[in-house]
Amino acid sequence: MGKIIKPVIVAPLVVVLLACVPLVLRLPFPLHIMIMIFLYTVVGTSWNILSGYAGQISLGQSVFMGIGAYTSTILLVQFGVSPWIGLLAGILTTVAFGCLIGIPCFRLQGRYFAIATMAVVQIAYIVVSRWEFAGGARGMSLPMKEWGLAVFAFREKAPYYYISLIMALIAIGALLFIDRTHIGYYLKTIREDEDAARALGLNVPKYKMIAMIISTALAGMAGTFFAQYLLFIDPDSVFMLSVPIMLTTVMGGTGHMFGPLVGAAVLLPLQEIARVYWSGSGRAIDQLAYGILIVLMVVLQPQGILGMVENLRSRSRARAHRAEKMAA
Numbered sequence: 001m002g003k004i005i006k007p008v009i010v011a012p013l014v015v016v017l018l019a020c021v022p023l024v025l026r027l028p029f030p031l032h033i034m035i036m037i038f039l040y041t042v043v044g045t046s047w048n049i050l051s052g053y054a055g056q057i058s059l060g061q062s063v064f065m066g067i068g069a070y071t072s073t074i075l076l077v078q079f080g081v082s083p084w085i086g087l088l089a090g091i092l093t094t095v096a097f098g099c100l101i102g103i104p105c106f107r108l109q110g111r112y113f114a115i116a117t118m119a120v121v122q123i124a125y126i127v128v129s130r131w132e133f134a135g136g137a138r139g140m141s142l143p144m145k146e147w148g149l150a151v152f153a154f155r156e157k158a159p160y161y162y163i164s165l166i167m168a169l170i171a172i173g174a175l176l177f178i179d180r181t182h183i184g185y186y187l188k189t190i191r192e193d194e195d196a197a198r199a200l201g202l203n204v205p206k207y208k209m210i211a212m213i214i215s216t217a218l219a220g221m222a223g224t225f226f227a228q229y230l231l232f233i234d235p236d237s238v239f240m241l242s243v244p245i246m247l248t249t250v251m252g253g254t255g256h257m258f259g260p261l262v263g264a265a266v267l268l269p270l271q272e273i274a275r276v277y278w279s280g281s282g283r284a285i286d287q288l289a290y291g292i293l294i295v296l297m298v299v300l301q302p303q304g305i306l307g308m309v310e311n312l313r314s315r316s317r318a319r320a321h322r323a324e325k326m327a328a
Contacts, residue, residue, distance in 0.1 A: 018165055022158040031157035033272050035229065037264045038164035039222055043241075044249040044260025045171040046218035051246075052255040053175075053184060054211040055191025056106070060117030061245050063124045064216045066238035067094045068223025070128065073140050073233055078133070083152035087224040094220030095213050102212045106205060109194060118242075125239045139234025142227065152228045160229055167225060168261070171218050175257050178214065187211055191255075251297055253304030262305050267293075 025031055047061045071093045072086030081089075105116045129137045147153050154160060178184045186207045189197045198204055227233045252263025270293065301308045 015169065019162070022161050028157050029272075029276075031161050033269050035157065035160050035164045036268045036272070037261075038161075038168040039226060039229075040245065040248050040264035040268060041168040041261045042164075042171040042222040042225075043219055043245045044252070044264060045175050046215045046222070047245050048249050048254065048256075048260055049175060049178060049187075049218075050211050050215040052249065052259065053178065053187040053191065054208055055187075055194075056208065056211070057110075057114045058117045059114045059242050059246070060119075060121040061215075061219060062239050062241040063117075063121045064094045064098060064219035065223035065226065065241065065245075066124060066128070066233075066235075067097055068220030069227040069233050069238050070134055070140075070223075071220075072224040073142060073227045074134055076142060077140055082150070083224065083228055084150075087152075087221065090224045091217050091220040094216045094223070098212045098216030099209060102209055106208045106212075121239055121242060125235050128239070129235045135234065137235060139232060139237070142231040144231060153231070160225075164225060164229075167221060170221075172257070172261070174214055174218065178211075179257055183207065183210060188255075249304075250302075251304055253306030256304070256306040259304055259306055266305065 021034060022031060025034070043061065043065055046064070047058060050061075051057045068087075068090035071090040072083055075081035075086040075089060076083055101117075101120055105113055105120075108116055128134055134140065142153070144153060147155050149159065178187070186197070186202055189200070189202060190204055190207060194204060223238065226238065230237070248263040248267055249260045250263070251267055252259035252261065252265075256262075297304075303311070
């Protein structure tokens, strides 16, 4: 009973505390870091569903984020469509694109699937860079004629904070639904041994596509928010984020429900602080320090922070069990 009641009590308490953060942290920089943590939680969770749970290692998650960003931005800049409608359109367009490339790519396994998704990113990058209607290589700036909730544009950081928090809760809720239903069990079975899953009678293409749909929907949602938050997008700003998205989840713990959140909470502050204090030196010290941290974590603890915590707990229980046997 305690194991059931405790999360039910703790989770709402954490949400309430997070909702109070803008009342305490009024400076733009801390709120910006929190917003980026929530944003990377969303896109990291989208990658975690497809790669951590379904075992389909994707190197092209940023293309789904980019499609959501470009869809809503094009609708706003070229046709004057509300960003909120653009958000829904971005999600639907991203899901449709995900299903379209999923049909051929899911025939591939392992490194071949990863290479195929990386190729999709390169194709999308080249197409958008040469598509003048979408701003081409110079990108697109979002108009700032009005401010407020109706136009999804704010002068202060706090509204962006709350919207990103809601999106992060939606992403975690989607993963919680997957993890607590048969979908999660089936995806993990496919991840461990796809041939065995087929032998057991699982409809492997169906559940891969379910993972793709949920994953791309979250990434498309994050892409629209990313565009509205920065008020500018170009091919480099969205299509080159696949590796940071993947590293965030790997740092936290691939296949863990809160892996993306933990990874983002650790990496994003370090990245932003290094950028602020060291990037001005012109010697890329911030990127060097960030890269060294990633390499050390991957080499020393490839299971991520949550994997390390689980290992420590398992060792602690084993020691306690041995102590009980010796006492008996």
